[in-house]
Amino acid sequence: MGRIEARNLTKTYGGKRAVDDLSFTVEPGVVTGFLGPNGAGKSTTMRLMLGLDHGGGQTRFDGQPYSRLTHPMRQVGAVLEAKAFHPTRTARNHLAMLAAANGIPRQRVDVVLDHVGLTDVAGRRPKTFSLGMGQRLGLASALLGDPHTLILDEPANGLDPQGITWLRNFLKSFASTGRTVFVSSHLLAEMGLMADRLVVIGRGRLIAAGEVQDFVRKASHTAVIVRTPQADRLVEALRARQVPAESQGDGSLVVNGLDQAEVGELAFSAGVVLHELTTRTATLEEAFLEATGGSEEYVAQLGQASVQNPAAQNPAAQNPAAQEVAAQLVQPATPASSSSSATPPSGESR
Numbered sequence: 001m002g003r004i005e006a007r008n009l010t011k012t013y014g015g016k017r018a019v020d021d022l023s024f025t026v027e028p029g030v031v032t033g034f035l036g037p038n039g040a041g042k043s044t045t046m047r048l049m050l051g052l053d054h055g056g057g058q059t060r061f062d063g064q065p066y067s068r069l070t071h072p073m074r075q076v077g078a079v080l081e082a083k084a085f086h087p088t089r090t091a092r093n094h095l096a097m098l099a100a101a102n103g104i105p106r107q108r109v110d111v112v113l114d115h116v117g118l119t120d121v122a123g124r125r126p127k128t129f130s131l132g133m134g135q136r137l138g139l140a141s142a143l144l145g146d147p148h149t150l151i152l153d154e155p156a157n158g159l160d161p162q163g164i165t166w167l168r169n170f171l172k173s174f175a176s177t178g179r180t181v182f183v184s185s186h187l188l189a190e191m192g193l194m195a196d197r198l199v200v201i202g203r204g205r206l207i208a209a210g211e212v213q214d215f216v217r218k219a220s221h222t223a224v225i226v227r228t229p230q231a232d233r234l235v236e237a238l239r240a241r242q243v244p245a246e247s248q249g250d251g252s253l254v255v256n257g258l259d260q261a262e263v264g265e266l267a268f269s270a271g272v273v274l275h276e277l278t279t280r281t282a283t284l285e286e287a288f289l290e291a292t293g294g295s296e297e298y299v300a301q302l303g304q305a306s307v308q309n310p311a312a313q314n315p316a317a318q319n320p321a322a323q324e325v326a327a328q329l330v331q332p333a334t335p336a337s338s339s340s341s342a343t344p345p346s347g348e349s350r
């Protein structure tokens with residue numbers, strides 16, 4: 001229950017492929033993040049999935065296209081655009097009308113207002129709402145039918161840091177009841193915290209899909225950090241096993257190719273005293289850059305004539321879509337161009 005299967009989704013705007021033969025599966029019980037830079041095709045994909053845009057391919061929700069669902073609001077709740085509300089109706093009335101039009105019991109209105117933390121402002125009109133409050137009202141609308149699946153396009157936009165934490169916990173707890181969450185973002189760090197699984201796209205094409213942890217584990221080489229007063233002796237012992245070790249400026253050693261236990265055992269057998277032995281796992285961002293071959297050096301040089309060819313070191317980098325994603329996702333978070341994408345440092349934006 002709650003499985004989504006998207007197959008061969010394709011959309012062309014004026015000769016340009018916005019979504020290019022994209023296939024993926026979204027499983028229930030976990031949060032699946034839909035990741036890609038601005039313009040990668042996330043919103044278009046979500047519109048195609050819900051039949052709001054015409055294009056190629058098909059999406060099935062428990063085997064059925066969205067248009068054939070008997071009670072769509074009770075099965076799939078979606079928020080594709082913040083602030084898409086009647087400007088003069090109060091938040092409570094907006095939800096009440098939506099409930100009435102879809103045969104949903106009136107009691108659900110107060111339940112969902114409470115879920116999203118809007119009870120105190122339920123008598124206000126959405127046009128006076130901040131972007132973050134609009135996001136919450138959108139989520140309340142999506143939750144009205146108590147659906148088993150949520151599809152949310154950039155729901156963190158406009159939320160303040162507390163709001164983002166709340167959203168993350170809310171979606172995780174929703175998914176933990178066996179329901180399905182498919183949520184888009186162009187922010188890697190947030191996705192790393194929010195999602196269990198990922199679908200990563202660039203230029204409308206699939207770059208990666210699967211568990212976040214697998215993605216990080218596969219794409220990154222885990223390093224072991226060692227601190228010892230007998231560094232020379234340890235380096236010698238490592239060299240004898242053809243294991244590279246690199247001295248850091250702070251006196252520690254970075255060891256690649258062995259896990260923490262193996263380094264500890266090797267040090268023990270060489271009679272080396274250890275003061276620290278730590279496994280350093282890559283962040284999602286680092287893993288992403290490795291997977292795409294978009295090393296920091298490469299990204300730093302983008303736009304210059306002397307860009308080195310990362311494909312020489314990593315075949316994945318031959319994918320231009322992946323390179324573009326890498327380049328854009330490592331840029332510091334700045335307000336995006338669209339009005340619904342700006343995330344203020346504090347306070348929910350108007």
Ligand SMILES: Nc1ncnc2c1ncn2[C@@H]1O[C@H](COP(=O)(O)OP(=O)(O)OP(=O)(O)O)[C@@H](O)[C@H]1O
Nearest residue numbers: 013018036037038039040041042043044045186338
């Ligand atoms: N109605 C439209 N007409 C023409 N081109 C469009 C239209 N909608 C989207 N596009 C183009 O399709 C591509 C994908 O856009 P889309 O909005 O789906 O990306 P996105 O990943 O959701 O980006 P963002 O994170 O900025 O919302 C972009 O190049 C965009 O300019």
